[in-house]
Amino acid sequence: MDDPARVERLLDAAVGGLTGPGCPPRLASALRHAVLGGGNRLRPRLCLAVAEALRPTRLAAAEAAAVAIELLHCASLVHDDLPCFDDAPTRRGLPSVHRAFGEPLAVLVGDALIVAAFDTLTVACVDDCDCAAALVALLARAAGTREGITAGQAWENEADVDLERYHQAKTAALFEAAATMGARAAGDVPERWRELGRRIGLAYQLADDLRDAVGDAQTLGKPVGRDAALGRPNAVRELGLSGALACLDERIAEVAHSVPDCPGRGELVATLERLLSRFRP
Amino acid sequence: MDDPARVERLLDAAVGGLTGPGCPPRLASALRHAVLGGGNRLRPRLCLAVAEALRPTRLAAAEAAAVAIELLHCASLVHDDLPCFDDAPTRRGLPSVHRAFGEPLAVLVGDALIVAAFDTLTVACVDDCDCAAALVALLARAAGTREGITAGQAWENEADVDLERYHQAKTAALFEAAATMGARAAGDVPERWRELGRRIGLAYQLADDLRDAVGDAQTLGKPVGRDAALGRPNAVRELGLSGALACLDERIAEVAHSVPDCPGRGELVATLERLLSRFRP
Numbered sequence: 001m002d003d004p005a006r007v008e009r010l011l012d013a014a015v016g017g018l019t020g021p022g023c024p025p026r027l028a029s030a031l032r033h034a035v036l037g038g039g040n041r042l043r044p045r046l047c048l049a050v051a052e053a054l055r056p057t058r059l060a061a062a063e064a065a066a067v068a069i070e071l072l073h074c075a076s077l078v079h080d081d082l083p084c085f086d087d088a089p090t091r092r093g094l095p096s097v098h099r100a101f102g103e104p105l106a107v108l109v110g111d112a113l114i115v116a117a118f119d120t121l122t123v124a125c126v127d128d129c130d131c132a133a134a135l136v137a138l139l140a141r142a143a144g145t146r147e148g149i150t151a152g153q154a155w156e157n158e159a160d161v162d163l164e165r166y167h168q169a170k171t172a173a174l175f176e177a178a179a180t181m182g183a184r185a186a187g188d189v190p191e192r193w194r195e196l197g198r199r200i201g202l203a204y205q206l207a208d209d210l211r212d213a214v215g216d217a218q219t220l221g222k223p224v225g226r227d228a229a230l231g232r233p234n235a236v237r238e239l240g241l242s243g244a245l246a247c248l249d250e251r252i253a254e255v256a257h258s259v260p261d262c263p264g265r266g267e268l269v270a271t272l273e274r275l276l277s278r279f280r281p
Numbered sequence: 282m283d284d285p286a287r288v289e290r291l292l293d294a295a296v297g298g299l300t301g302p303g304c305p306p307r308l309a310s311a312l313r314h315a316v317l318g319g320g321n322r323l324r325p326r327l328c329l330a331v332a333e334a335l336r337p338t339r340l341a342a343a344e345a346a347a348v349a350i351e352l353l354h355c356a357s358l359v360h361d362d363l364p365c366f367d368d369a370p371t372r373r374g375l376p377s378v379h380r381a382f383g384e385p386l387a388v389l390v391g392d393a394l395i396v397a398a399f400d401t402l403t404v405a406c407v408d409d410c411d412c413a414a415a416l417v418a419l420l421a422r423a424a425g426t427r428e429g430i431t432a433g434q435a436w437e438n439e440a441d442v443d444l445e446r447y448h449q450a451k452t453a454a455l456f457e458a459a460a461t462m463g464a465r466a467a468g469d470v471p472e473r474w475r476e477l478g479r480r481i482g483l484a485y486q487l488a489d490d491l492r493d494a495v496g497d498a499q500t501l502g503k504p505v506g507r508d509a510a511l512g513r514p515n516a517v518r519e520l521g522l523s524g525a526l527a528c529l530d531e532r533i534a535e536v537a538h539s540v541p542d543c544p545g546r547g548e549l550v551a552t553l554e555r556l557l558s559r560f561r562p
Contacts (some may be wrong), residue, residue: 022427022446027435030346031426103365104438107388111360111395112431118399119421122414129410133403136417140400143340143392145312150393154308157385165303194447234482 002049002271007041007066014067018116030101030109035074038092038221042275043178044070046200049271050182050193053264055135060184061131064124068117068139069178075113076174077151078106085153086226093221114143132185142177149173156232164235171208172201188262196258200276203251207279209235210244215281245280283330283552288322288347293463295348311390312381316355317503319373323556325351326458327481329472330552331463331498342412342466343501345405349398349420350459356394357455359387366434367507374502395424415465423458430454437513444514452489453482460476469543477539481557482531488560490516491525496562526561 015035019028044066051062081088081096088096098106118136125132138237142148152170155161179197180190211234215224218246227234235244255276296316300309323348332343362369362377363384369377379387399417408411432450436442442505460478461471494517496505509514516525536557537550 010407020427022432022450024426024432024435024439026438027426027432050422055306077394079388082388084388102397102438106433107360107363107365107391108431110388110392111356112426113423114395115399115421115429116426118396118417119425122404122417124423126414129414132417133407133410133413136399136403136413140396140403145299145308146301147391148396149307150389150396151303151305154305154386154389155382157307158305164542169303187311265451 001052001267001272003084003213004041004043006044006046007048007070008036010044010063010067011035011041011070012070014116014120018112027108027112030097030105031112034078034097034109034113035071035095036276037052037094038193039070039074040278041070043073044203044211045275046175046197046272047178047182047185049268050179051186053262054183054186054188055263055266056186058148061125061128061135062253063180064120065135065139065181065185066178068120068135069142069181071113072139072143073111073119075117076153078113079110080153082106084090085156086223086230088226089224090157091222108155117143131185134190135181136182138177138184138190142173147173156247160232165218166201166233167205168198171205172198175201175204196255196260199251199255200272203248203255203276203279206244206248206251207281209252210241210248210281213237213244214241252279282333282548283555285322288325289317290529291325291344291348292316292322292351295397296402300395303306303385307382308386308389308393310384312376314375314381315359315378315390315394316352320351320355320374321559323485324354324455325558327456328459328463328466329552330411330549331460331477333468334503334543334549335464335469336459336544337467342406342416343410343463346416346466347459349401349416350423350455350462352398352401353424353453355472356398356561357434359394360391361434363387363496366437367504367511369504369507371498372503375479380436397503398424410465412468415471416462419458419462419465419471421452422509426460428454442514448483448486448516449479451519452486453479456482456485473541477536477541480532480536480539481553484529484536484546484557484560487525487529488562489514491522493560494518495522496524500561505537529560533560 018031026112047066078097081091089099097109121135122132145151147169155166176194176197179193184190212224212227217224257267299312328347359378362372370380378390402416403413426432428450436447457478459473460474464474465471493505493508498505540550
């Protein structure tokens with residue numbers, strides 16, 4: 001059952017481990033700020049929902065996968081907010097990490113969260129190391145230089161950009177990881193679930209474009225109008241507002257059709273519909 | 282047998298994987314610049330020397346460990362050179378990554394290399410996933426927020442710093458990882474080898490302090506006098522030049538005594554003496 005409070009408890013425990021004895025005090029504060037400062041936790045909730053729909057006997061691997069994905073996502077937000085990228089003053093309604101703790105700690109927080117994401121997977125899957133290795137490979141692909149978020153961010157520094165490839169790498173890759181890692185953690189073949197993750201990711205990208213174009217900074221807890229200001233592609237500029245909204249509805253409707261057969265399919269579809277309903281601005 | 286060319290071949294193959302189809306072209310160039318632009322490869326050579334001294338039947342895991350450690354080290358150099366840290370214009374005789382490719386790509390290169398370090402371990406150890414998981418844990422500890430390089434860098438942002446803890450985390454942790462991961466990859470108990478790594482790391486830190494205080498930027502391929510300029514602790518300032526040199530000789534002499542019993546101990550001691558002889562400025 002989709003339970004946001006469970007995700008918070010898992011993240012709280014993970015950050016507790018990172019900030020334990022030996023951790024420099026300001027780094028510890030910055031890590032807590034980066035991870036525990038709100039967020040809708042879509043990716044870990046998707047990961048857990050997929051795993052639970054497969055009715056595994058134990059959830060430890062899926063919980064580790066969910067935590068790893070959210071830590072990696074937080075790392076990408078902290079680095080993406082840096083002055084040399086988006087120069088965002090706020091995130092999740094709070095000062096961005098570099099505004100609150102300075103750039104050096106923001107760089108280190110991102111680095112530390114990437115390390116922690118991978119460490120989490122092997123610590124939790126100690127009695128099923130095949131599973132741990134598979135999860136590491138899935139997460140590395142989603143974070144990587146060829147089709148992962150590093151590639152996605154790097155496309156912003158290229159003269160020629162294929163928009164679909166950019167969105168796929170920057171946004172969809174981590175949703176794919178959420179679906180495939182949840183499936184693998186529950187013992188299923190991960191590639192059966194990639195298309196579902198991809199579709200949710202592309203719907204999310206469109207929703208993000210809409211929020212950036214017509215959203216309100218106060219409600220969103222982060223700046224708006226950044227795509228236009230930074231000259232980046234945005235679906236609203238390309239399709240117009242009503243075109244982008246229609247496209248979003250279409251993408252959301254497609255998601256339910258791409259849920260693979262599994263014991264808890266009905267419940268999973270209902271959970272996804274609830275999560276996706278929030279995508280509309 | 283210590284063979285620097287082998288380390289270069291392994292790193293070349295690793296970077297080839299990262300920069301394959303799908304990788305944005307400028308990111309690919311920046312990754313090559315960061316990893317293949319020289320360097321003495323001390324840590325991977327230590328890792329391989331320890332593994333070989335244990336006479337394993339196969340070296341694939343040790344080679345993966347060596348690559349992972351050097352990728353993580355390169356990541357830390359690229360981020361450490363950023364304007365918000367050392368603001369170093371050169372590294373290994375070339376422009377630093379942010380000078381050559383801009384800050385956004387320098388941040389991304391560091392991120393990508395951390396991801397790649399962990400990925401490398403599970404890819405190479407696919408037929409021994411217990412070993413892969415153990416190596417991931419050792420690398421995560423060396424990179425981490427409590428006693429790893431992230432902690433080490435973060436101590437530079439604290440008002441109260443314990444100098445020994447700072448050097449241990451910033452420098453010795455990755456040499457410890459080189460020794461313990463080499464041992465684990467060859468099937469030995471890693472903790473037997475931690476003290477050796479620690480001693481080499483502390484000798485290296487002293488050598489680095491000496492180079493910064495009395496070295497020549499042209500020869501070193503990076504700026505000197507940074508500790509004084511940035512107000513950071515430096516052993517030469519504390520002990521004087523002759524005191525620091527004497528301390529370095531003492532530390533180097535201690536290293537041989539901390540090599541554990543193993544089948545190739547004699548060869549390993551000879552290799553270490555050769556590597557450590559370069560520490561004297």
